[in-house]
Amino acid sequence: MLTQDIRQSAPVTPTQAGTVATLMIEEETTISDAPLFVPEDIGAGLLLLGLLLSPKPPKER
Amino acid sequence: MPFADTSPHEDYTAAVERVAGRALGVLMDVEGTVVPAGFAPADPRLADPHDPDADLPGLRVLGSDAFAPHVLRGTPLPADQAEAAARAFSLFPPDTLGASPETAWIITWRDWATARTLTRFGLALDVPLPGDGAQVADATTWQAWSVRMAQLSSLALPGLDGPIHAAARRNADSLARGVVRAMLRRDYRTAARIARWLALLAADGVDSPLELDPLLRHVRLFGGGSTRTVLDTRIAQHVTGLEES
Structure with a gap:
């Protein structure tokens, strides 16, 4: 066995120890997909706008 | 050990990347040429070259992964790394990591793997026995x-x-x-x-x-x-x- 000469270091804080534990036990990442374009979200507004701006239907004479 | 304007998480993540980079160098047999992007030791924001303890969190986190390249390639573990491993466990003893009961057993098993790996290089670590x-x-x-x-x-x-x-x-x-x-x-x-x-x-x-x-x-x-x-x-x-x- 190797003989180790261990230097004494300052004791770690609970935050530092907790950080080591967190990095050791890496949880899986949360899903963070880029926001997707959802055209149907504005579909109702576009439809209403189109109805309001559309020309009147021709009248019967 | 903490560096100016960085959190322990940033410091320790950088240490993990540095130690992983060195292990990768051993594994790929290109020791000294693998520099992790953005985590080069010369970067003054992320590493203090005068702090001998800067990489100990990285060694503690990586555990057996830091020494696995020596096992896989059959190369001896340098004495300074063996000493650093012992110091990392001395600085962060298993019972002080503060893991929750749901995850503490994972750390115990990881420490077991580290101890078993280091045993191959003649270094004995005192770690709790896993269940x-x-x-x-x-x-x-x-x-x-x-x-x-x-x-x-x-x-x-x-x-x-x-x-x-x-x-x-x-x-x-x-x-x-x-x-x-x-x-x-x-x-x-x-x-x-x-x-x-x-x-x-x-x-x-x-x-x-x-x-x-x-x-x-x-x-x-x-x-x-x-x-x-x-x-x-x-x-x-x-x-x-x-x-x-």
């Missing part, structure tokens, strides 16, 4: 189980065997599902860790449900630049004998 590994079977779904196996990926090394390894051998399909799920979630870090178990099983003659070579290459290319992830993929490739790709 029977029954906790790994507590997961009710293959999703949760595969994530636990990812957290235990540092045990997936040749020469280590125990109840966790037996559970992996019994559930190769769940490991494969876990890798695919992680890939679909773009969680390459988790995918690389689970793939290490598949690599170990493949080396033991268990048929892998997935083709590991393109999988590991994809993770390495798209894994987001984490040296730790690259180290995981390279260890898996060495274990399966695919290291030339």
